[in-house]
Amino acid sequence: MNAPLGVILAGGLATRMGGGDKALLPLGQGTLLSHVVDRLAPQVAGMALNANGDPERFAAFGLPVLADSIDGFVGPLAGVLAGMDWAVEQGAETIVSAAADTPFFPTDLVARLQEAAVGMENPLVLSRTEDGRQPTFGLWPVALRDDLRAALNGGLRKVVMWTDAHGGREAMFPDATPAPFFNVNTPEDLELAQGYLEGAA
Template sequence: MIEPPPTLGVLLAGGLARRMGGGDKPMKTVGGRTILDRVVERVSPQCEALIVNANGDPLRFGFLGRPVVADDVPGFAGPLAGILAALDWTATHRPDIQWVLSVATDAPFLPRDLVARLHAARLAEGKALACAKSGDQVHPVIGLWPVALRENLRHALVVEDIRKIDRWTARHGCAEAVWPAEPFDPFFNANSPEDLAEADAVLMRHHDA
């Protein structure tokens, strides 16, 4: 596998966590550690830098010591707005970087080769974008985004009112990097207290998860 180009990671932490009873989902714990801590540990070595996309008070993520960037588009427009904010931040503050990786912050088992395999998939398929897939499930929020497409994305969000990720990515072509979903899904996401219990059970069975 080739060495991937420099990539900035954005931790998408803008959800409202309604099914979790409110609060920030990334702050919930799995195996005695916050999901956010697990995400940072896995993603940070793969990226040139990390930023957090979150709305509301940015100080609640101040302990990370990383930039916290709010959505550019008003009205909680969903993950695409967070991705656009990350692309804009990268263009302004890290013009040397042409790629952004987005990840959900409720996924405690993200692969440690995520960036490399996403880049390999887009190159192999000759596509502009790439996202993750496990088993038969596509994970459009976990993907690679070229900074060069930020104005196109802005137009889609602001002018066309597009909110669904796959509706926009289909225009440009999106490769899929596939992981097995067994013995556990590396893109398992914890959306409820029951999911947290299941994640704890995964860790009991697979200590290297």
């Protein structure tokens, strides 16, 4: 299976952080987003960022910025769809999504997702831990983009409802410290992340 393109999902409203761009919050020597970029880059053939509003605020990263094509902040599936549409233009068959607020996700994310997808006509795999599925970390086939578009326009919002309908699989990730998909939702989470980072230094 060829290396997928990576799509970092930063389209949320960050309400628990007081709004604004959670991805640009400082963490260590960089930002939440810079840590995600550095972790995803070696695993994919290229990257884009899904974010709404003025793309110039992300100019320093040098990534294509993809806005949702479905209005109204309908959730991560809209970002996945934007990524699929971009990937088709690049000639890619799959994308891997990663959340912009999850700085410690596994360095073997893509390898495990692809391993779980072996034999699938349309590779569709979500990450899973003992705490449940991680719907913002998945492998997605661009061949299903029009189906996803129709589902979103029809009111579908839950990721797992769509993946289950298409026979999606799961890739299991073992527990670790920090948790594989620890994400920053609150100021307290950001302090925890800083502590994890300093502990690893």
